[in-house]
Amino acid sequence: MNVLQRTLAVQVPCLKDSWLYRILPSVSHKPFESIDQGHVTHNWDEVGPDPNQLRWKPFEIPKPSQKKVDFVSGLHTLCGAGDIRSNNGLAVHIFLCNTSMENRCFYNSDGDFLIVPQKGKLLIYTEFGKMLVQPNEICVIQANGLANPRDFLIPVAWYEDRQVPGGYTVINKYQGKLFAAKQLVSPFNVVAWHGNYTPYKYNLENFMVINSVAFDHADPSIFTVLTAKSVRPGVAIADFVIFPPRWGVADKTFRPPYYHRNCMSEFMGLIQGHYEAKQDGFLPGGGSLHSAMTPHGPDADCFEKTSKARLAPERIADGTMAFMFESSLNLAVTKWGLKTSNCLDENYYKCWEPLKIHFTPNSRKPAEFN
Numbered sequence: 001m002n003v004l005q006r007t008l009a010v011q012v013p014c015l016k017d018s019w020l021y022r023i024l025p026s027v028s029h030k031p032f033e034s035i036d037q038g039h040v041t042h043n044w045d046e047v048g049p050d051p052n053q054l055r056w057k058p059f060e061i062p063k064p065s066q067k068k069v070d071f072v073s074g075l076h077t078l079c080g081a082g083d084i085r086s087n088n089g090l091a092v093h094i095f096l097c098n099t100s101m102e103n104r105c106f107y108n109s110d111g112d113f114l115i116v117p118q119k120g121k122l123l124i125y126t127e128f129g130k131m132l133v134q135p136n137e138i139c140v141i142q143a144n145g146l147a148n149p150r151d152f153l154i155p156v157a158w159y160e161d162r163q164v165p166g167g168y169t170v171i172n173k174y175q176g177k178l179f180a181a182k183q184l185v186s187p188f189n190v191v192a193w194h195g196n197y198t199p200y201k202y203n204l205e206n207f208m209v210i211n212s213v214a215f216d217h218a219d220p221s222i223f224t225v226l227t228a229k230s231v232r233p234g235v236a237i238a239d240f241v242i243f244p245p246r247w248g249v250a251d252k253t254f255r256p257p258y259y260h261r262n263c264m265s266e267f268m269g270l271i272q273g274h275y276e277a278k279q280d281g282f283l284p285g286g287g288s289l290h291s292a293m294t295p296h297g298p299d300a301d302c303f304e305k306t307s308k309a310r311l312a313p314e315r316i317a318d319g320t321m322a323f324m325f326e327s328s329l330n331l332a333v334t335k336w337g338l339k340t341s342n343c344l345d346e347n348y349y350k351c352w353e354p355l356k357i358h359f360t361p362n363s364r365k366p367a368e369f370n
C-alpha cells in the first residue's frame with residue numbers, strides 16, 4: 001500500500017472463487033507465527049451491546065514523525081456482529097495509516113473488504129494488478145445494485161520478479177487474529193489470471209441516483225450501491241448506501257431524512273462536504289452509529305431551516321458524499337471505539353435538544369371533524 005491514510009473498511013463474507021497463474025511455485029513458508037496484532041479484534045463482546053446513537057469525531061491519523069503506521073498496524077475494529085468462524089457477519093474497521101507497506105502484504109481469510117477511502121490515496125498491489133483508489137472511489141467485492149457493471153474497474157495483470165533476501169512478510173487475518181509468514185520473494189508474481197473473484201474499484205460519482213419525483217422521502221434503499229445478501233431473502237448482512245449529489249423535487253414533503261427508527265443498524269460516514277441532516281458535527285473522517293430501533297433524524301438546525309423551505313426543485317449535497325453501511329445485524333462496539341480512540345462525541349445527543357414542539361392542533365382539522 002502506498003500513500004495510505006484515513007479509511008473506513010467494512011468486511012463481509014466472501015462470495016466467489018477465482019484462479020491465478022503464477023510464474024513461480026509458492027516458496028516454502030517458515031512455520032506460521034502469531035504476530036503483534038495491532039488493534040484488529042473480533043472481541044467486541046468485551047464492551048457489549050450499546051443501544052444508543054453514537055457519533056465519532058474524525059479519527060486522528062498519527063504523524064509519520066511520531067509513529068510510522070502502515071495499513072495493517074493502523075487497522076482498528078470499531079464495531080461488528082456475527083460469527084467469524086461460520087463466516088456470517090460483518091465488522092467495521094477504521095484504518096489510520098501514514099506509511100506504505102514495505103516487503104509485507106496482507107490477506108484476509110475472514111471476509112472481503114469493502115474499502116472507502118476518506119482522506120489520502122491508496123495504491124493497492126494485488127495479485128491481479130495494481131489499483132489506485134482515492135476519496136469518492138471505493139474498492140470492493142462482487143455484487144452490484146443500481147451501479148452499472150460498466151463502471152466497475154478491475155486491474156490488469158501486473159507482476160514483479162523480485163527476490164527479497166531480507167524476507168517478505170505475508171500477513172493473514174484469520175478468525176480475527178493476525179498471523180505472519182516469511183518468504184524470500186515478492187508474492188506479486190502472477191503474470192496472468194482469469195475468473196471473476198477479482199478486486200475492483202468504482203467511482204461513486206458514476207452512481208445513477210433514483211429519487212422521488214412526486215411526494216414523500218423515499219426509503220434510502222434507493223441509494224444501494226452494493227449488497228451482501230444473507231440467507232434470508234431480502235435481508236442484507238450489509239448494504240453499502242451513498243447519499244450523492246442529486247436533485248430534490250418532492251412536493252408536500254419534509255425533504256431531509258424523516259425522523260425514524262430502523263430494523264437495521266446504520267453505520268454512517270462522510271467522505272467530503274456536509275451531510276444534509278447534520279451540517280455540523282458529523283465530519284469527514286468521523287462516523288456515527290444508530291443501532292437498530294433507536295430513533296434518530298435531522299438535527300434541530302436542519303429541522304428549523306427545511307421546515308420553512310420553499311419546495312422548489314433544488315440541488316442537494318453538491319460537493320458532498322456521505323455513505324452508510326446498513327446491516328440487519330446488531331453491531332457491538334469495541335473498547336477501541338468507545339474509549340481508546342478518544343474520538344467518541346460525548347455531546348452528540350445535544351444536536352436534537354433544541355427541537356421545539358410544533359403542534360398546532362387547530363390549524364387544520366381532520367376531514368371527519370369538518
Ligand SMILES: O=C(O)Cc1cc(O)ccc1O
Binds near residue numbers: 258277
Ligand atoms: O439516518 C440517516 O441519516 C440515514 C437515512 C437517510 C435517509 O434519507 C433515510 C433514512 C435514513 O436512515
Ligand SMILES: [Fe+2]
Binds near residue numbers: 260266290296
Ligand atoms: Fe437512519
